[in-house]
Amino acid sequence: MNLDALNRHVAEHHPNICQISVWRNDREIYACEWNGYQKSDCTHIMSATKGVVALLVGIAIDHGMIGSVDDKVLSYFPDYAVPRGEKTIREVTLRHLLTMRAPYKGKGDPWTKVCSSSNWTEASLGFLGGRKGITGAFDYRTVCLHILSGILHRATGMLPVEFANRHLFGPLGIPAHKNYYARNAEEHRRFTLDKAPKGNVWFADPQGLGTPGYGLCLSAADMAKIGQLCLREGAWDGQRIVSREWIRQMTAPRKVESPMFRGMDYGYLWWIVHPGKDVYAAIGNSGNVIYVKPGQDIAVGISSYFKPTVFDRVDFIEGTLLPTLGQ
Secondary structure, rough: HHHHHHHHHHHHHOEEEEEEEEOOEEEEEEEEEOOOOOOOOOOEHHHHHHHHHHHHHHHHHOOOOOOOOOOOOHHHOOOOOOOOOOOHHHHOOHHHHHOOOOOOOOOOOOOHHHHHOOHHHHHHHHHHHOOOOOOOOOOOOHHHHHHHHHHHHHOOOHHHHHHHHHHHHHHOOOOOOOOOOOOEEEEEEEEHOOOEEEEOOEEOOOOOEOOOOEEEEEEEHHHHHHHHHHHOOOOOOOOEEEOHHHHHHHHEEEEOHHHHOOOOOOOOOEEEEEOOEEEEOOOOHEEEEEEHHHHOOOEEEEEOOOOOOOOHHHHHHHHHHHHOOOO
């Protein structure tokens, strides 16, 4: 398959892909756009946002703003009124949140209760804990992860978007972002479902805290840069952005005891695609992905508009995209 055939294959078989950017050996070796998108346009990268937030947590730890992943969550919220009889929440750490092993009350994400509240962090804390205690079971959550934005805000004294602009986006040459606010549930829904290009924005709660589980808008080129940062173990253009040790911890595989996630392991908000083969990815609904393959020095960014039947693009990347590029 040549590049023209590859571009036609994407249009025919992956019609919601908007952009692809592939880097190898510190340079972009392939880029293309579809659906009327330009190279600098952004899409909502869905849960791939989590991978970016993991980097922000690491940067905050490197700067001494957050103590460690073993800090108790409630140490950042001393004013939080723990419900009577609730004991489990006092033992929950950042590590539990980052590895999706935090205990929650109820099943699934309580979108309506959190997103209709006046304080999303406090509402999310209300679901943390429970009578079962800390079991260590893998429990993938998105909206309740908002606690991490609250921690970043309390620890750094900055809004997450401000912290990202200063310590991650700016150094990587990613355009400065601003918060996006939805006035009602319909605007929230439209933000997710709209197929049109978006600006450099991050969906935020009423307090200005960008949602850590979803909501960030990036171009595929931006996503590939983040993958390249990981390839270079936290360094960019001679500048240390995040520590090598954090990249190592963030991508260390932890077994996921579930048949739902195609046999992948989990790191700190990054999926370990092939445990033992050194491949990992930040994966978002609809096929948004930052794919990193250190063994071949490859970073891939794919942006896509909303299509709920698409979970990831790993098979496409490994079976079609990289072989066509001779990788």
